[in-house]
Amino acid sequence: MARTAFVTEAGGPEKFEIRDVEVGDPGPGEIRIRHKACGLNFIDVYQRTGLYKLDYPHALGMEASGIVEAVGEGVTHLRAGDRAAYASAPPGAYCEERVMPAAQVCPLPDGISFEDGAAMMLNGMTAEYLFARTTPLSKGDTVLFHAAAGGVGLIACQWARSEGITLIGTAGSDEKCQLALDHGAAHCINYRTEDFEARVKEITEGRGVDAVMDSIGKDTFEASLNCLRPLGMMMSFGNASGPVPPVDLTMLASRGSLKLTRPTLFTHISDPQTCQDMARALFDKVLSGAVTIRVGQSFPLERVGDAHRALEARETTGQTILTL
Structure with a gap:
């Protein structure tokens, strides 16, 4: 069972509810990943408020980092035990563990922490396409x-x-x-x-x-x-x-x-090879020291509502993560 943050209906941060969810085995093209940290982004707010429509109740979160626990048939770029990070659909990253499509999950270099990995993928690949692809x-x-x-x-x-x-x-x-x-x-x-x-x-x-x-x-x-x-x-x-x-x-x-x-990030990363290329460009910037990831604030998963309030009030600097 994995603790998971759900939004019960469109609305304010009070609509969050922590539930225990059974996590199964990955199918073809999927992985099971145990998260170390989860990233928080404004797209999560849009999904919570209903600006971006979801079928509620729905788990939220678009990025995280962790350890791959199992891979399904056809997955070749990841193996069980690999460090990994991602920013990708479908929403559901606010959790301890999940099964998800593997194509946009990226191997995380040893020189980058899980906290930075969770904080950097959506924002960092957004910067990459703004400067390099638009x-x-x-x-x-x-x-x-x-x-x-x-x-x-x-x-x-x-x-x-x-x-x-x-x-x-x-x-x-x-x-x-x-x-x-x-x-x-x-x-x-x-x-x-x-x-x-x-x-x-x-x-x-x-x-x-x-x-x-x-x-x-x-x-x-x-x-x-x-x-x-x-x-x-x-x-x-x-x-x-x-x-x-x-x-x-x-x-x-x-x-x-x-x-x-x-533009949107998710259009750019819909092609798996492009996604991996963008992630490597981001990792190279971080590993070279050209870009340092600043985690400005962190909240435990149980306080996800408070994290959303801070983000909407523009009280945050740098990246925000949820800890597990």
């Missing part, structure tokens, strides 16, 4: 990154620095701004005390940035478009403040033939 970015380019002290943000700050890309971050306090600067941001704007659009134009001497990476959504969308140079790319990859309203495409034309995309 639009051409290279040394000397400038990007605007919202929530620069968050889970993806602190990785993105370091990733940009390692690639010679200038990252202008935003965050909600002077302390969070300093954290982003300490992790490699060239500039960080406190959006509570400064107009980030005006400040970006000042920093770039009116040119604008080559790309915006925005997980905030509704509250920052239009001003972010105004920060782009002509032909710049807007990457809207989250909805922390709510979904972006319908977009009039002439907005993009009038601001300089801008490009707009709404």
Whole structure:
């Protein structure tokens, strides 16, 4: 039996319930993994509230790390006893042990702890596709990154620095701004005390940035478009403040033939080989020291509701994990 956090119906953090679930043997293409730690992400909040629909009751959680206990027929990249980590569907990672599809589970190098492994996969592979797969970015380019002290943000700050890309971050306090600067941001704007659009134009001497990476959504969308140079790319990859309203495409034309995309990690990792390649690129950044994973806070599984409250209140920095 494995303790597992379920959401009984769409709603607030009070909808969580810890249940004991029987764990069986893996079938073809599956593994059984015993978790050491589980990652917490905003997609979990969207699934809990019903913004992203699930059939309730449903176990939540999209990433974790642990030890592979058994593999099913056809699984060749993992063996029983291997250290592993993943960010993948279906939800259900908030648990002690589970059976799940093996294709997006990745061998975890010995040099990376289980805590870091649980905290890094979803956010780290998100940073990988933002910088390496969404639009051409290279040394000397400038990007605007919202929530620069968050889970993806602190990785993105370091990733940009390692690639010679200038990252202008935003965050909600002077302390969070300093954290982003300490992790490699060239500039960080406190959006509570400064107009980030005006400040970006000042920093770039009116040119604008080559790309915006925005997980905030509704509250920052239009001003972010105004920060782009002509032909710049807007990457809207989250909805922390709510979904972006319908977009009039002439907005993009009038601001300089801008490009707009709404990417997701799960599209990128749906191909198993691509998923493994992205994970290796992330592991290489961490093992080389270019990227350090910051676990800002941890909660025991029984306090998963408190963890969600902290995330929604933007009280967290870096990554958040659940311990077992």
